[in-house]
Amino acid sequence: MIIILLGPPGAGKGTQAGTIAEKYSIPHISTGDIFRANLKEGTPLGLEAKKYMDSGALVPDELVVRLVGSRLDEPDATSGALLDGFPRTVAQAEALAEYLAAKGRQVDHCVCLNVPDEALIKRLSGRRMCRECGAGFHVDYSPPPADGRCSKCGGEIYQRDDDREATIQNRLKVYHEQTSPLVEWYGQRGLLRNIDGQGSVEDVQVRIFSALGA
Numbered sequence: 001m002i003i004i005l006l007g008p009p010g011a012g013k014g015t016q017a018g019t020i021a022e023k024y025s026i027p028h029i030s031t032g033d034i035f036r037a038n039l040k041e042g043t044p045l046g047l048e049a050k051k052y053m054d055s056g057a058l059v060p061d062e063l064v065v066r067l068v069g070s071r072l073d074e075p076d077a078t079s080g081a082l083l084d085g086f087p088r089t090v091a092q093a094e095a096l097a098e099y100l101a102a103k104g105r106q107v108d109h110c111v112c113l114n115v116p117d118e119a120l121i122k123r124l125s126g127r128r129m130c131r132e133c134g135a136g137f138h139v140d141y142s143p144p145p146a147d148g149r150c151s152k153c154g155g156e157i158y159q160r161d162d163d164r165e166a167t168i169q170n171r172l173k174v175y176h177e178q179t180s181p182l183v184e185w186y187g188q189r190g191l192l193r194n195i196d197g198q199g200s201v202e203d204v205q206v207r208i209f210s211a212l213g214a
């Protein structure tokens with residue numbers, strides 16, 4: 001089973017991904033997480049990606065496609081994967097379809113989480129994360145501990161550089177210009193599952209599983 005999680009920044013892709021991946025026993029592959037992990041390690045890939053991520057721009061297609069292709073070849077992904085944040089351009093979607101077809105595989109569902117821009121700005125500007133385990137918090141909805149240490153692993157809580165107001169605006173612009181055409185692209189192929197991404201995390205989860213027929 002190959003499932004794509006599509007949606008603007010802050011739509012809740014990362015929040016919902018773990019449960020979906022667990023349900024289908026498939027790995028959760030987040031291109032954003034891979035870039036951040038590489039940046040933390042100071043690898044050439046991480047340093048290259050940072051040039052784009054800091055301004056909210058997209059990392060070049062060629063680099064991302066190569067990265068995801070080799071990740072999908074790993075043993076744990078041969079029976080499927082949950083792709084979070086990839087593809088993000090029509091060129092990436094075409095490259096993915098071609099890559100999978102060459103291996104006799106295909107995308108099964110594209111789940112698109114829909115949330116209005118005003119709510120996204122609120123979610124992203126209040127988001128805080130653990131530098132060690134990646135756990136997510138929100139200053140209003142699920143506040144991090146007052147000592148600034150993660151309640152799960154004790155790691156340092158921080159705000160992502162791209163969660164600053166000016167960068168959020170650019171990420172939304174980039175989404176509307178470069179990624180939202182994928183809604184039509186997957187719709188034309190009968191793979192799109194449109195989901196209302198507002199309401200509680202649990203409500204959104206129920207809608208996703210219902211759309212997937214799970």
Ligand code: AP5
Binds near residue numbers: 032056
């Ligand atoms: P990436 O890490 O993929 O960021 P993103 O798509 O902008 O997504 P986010 O992680 O910000 O949001 P999310 O939808 O996962 O929301 P979350 O669950 O965290 O990419 C970062 C950068 O990497 C890109 O800008 C680009 O530069 C580069 N990149 C990555 N992939 C690429 C690609 N394929 N091609 C080119 N470049 C690429 O939730 C957000 C907040 O909302 C949290 O605080 C959460 O607690 C809260 N929340 C979640 N659900 C709810 C709810 N139902 N109600 C209230 N609050 C909620």
